[in-house]
Amino acid sequence: MQKILWTGEPGETLSELLETLGACRCMLVCGASYDGLGIRGAFERRLALRFSSFTPNPLWEQVEDGIALFREAGCDSLLAVGGGSAMDVAKCIKLRAGGQALPLIALPTTAGTGSESTRFAVVYRDGVKQSVADPCILPDYAVLAPGVLKTLPLYPKQCALLDALCQGVESWWSLNSTGESRGLSKRAVEQIRNHMDGYLAGDEASGGPILEAANLAGQAINSTQTTAAHAMSYKLTSLYHIPHGHAVALCLPEVWQHMLEHPRALRDPRGPAHLEGVLRDAARALGCPGPAEAVAWLRELPDRLGMERPAPKNCEKELPALVASVDPTRLANHPASLGEADFIVLYGRILNHGA
């Protein structure tokens, strides 16, 4: 079981944690933003190594470098401080270098992926996305420090928030959902909807609720996994460099619209009433009277937030690669059947912004 710790003094909390764990040679895996966060404390004396040599969508070779350094330095624990990429790298190092017995502490500096509370990691090998899923990479401790969110620039902040929102919605309608996971999704989506404007406007009091919501959505997908919107998003990121959360947010309304247009493609064994209820509840949590309005609201959201529209070129030429890229593992969790012809229509709409 994971422990979730809230703190206003992350340096102190980390110091106490490493001391309790008896960790003397900790490997810090962090992004470039680490120094600007001002996390200081006695824990720094327990850091044997700092590893930041990885890119936003981390490559397997970078993970391998990290594993080699971890071993060389004789590290006894891992501390990940950063966004999803730092978490992904630390999780993969844990999996290869120590497994279950190696303590991993995760302190997210974005409110988005919820990766601090999932057993998943994504790395790229030879340009192909690899999904790692293993119970042993669920961090032992998630340290939630809303104060660190202040330093995040607006666009990454928006992308992270959209990722959390989409994860909440996708988990809600996932074929793997349970009463418990749907409860987490509902809290996550409502909380994001209620606090997002304040949070993006820089209201500090909204940081805690948004960080909590992102964590709840992370817990929800930890049990249900994501669905078609995530499955379709990865190639948009690798091909057009659209950040993950933005890419998923472009896919989500189109995938939802497809469900409304193709009721016969719905395939949740719990029956049509179950999914209809979920879609209705999710729409309400988004502050919309019904699913059609929720789709419209989601389509307009990036524009409303002032996010620049990505303008991919030659997308007709790249359609076959996009269609072939759809992640089958995540697609298997989706409550509607989708085939090649659907993906051609959906990618067309995604790249033309719902037109």
Ligand SMILES: [Fe+2]
């Ligand atoms: Fe995501």
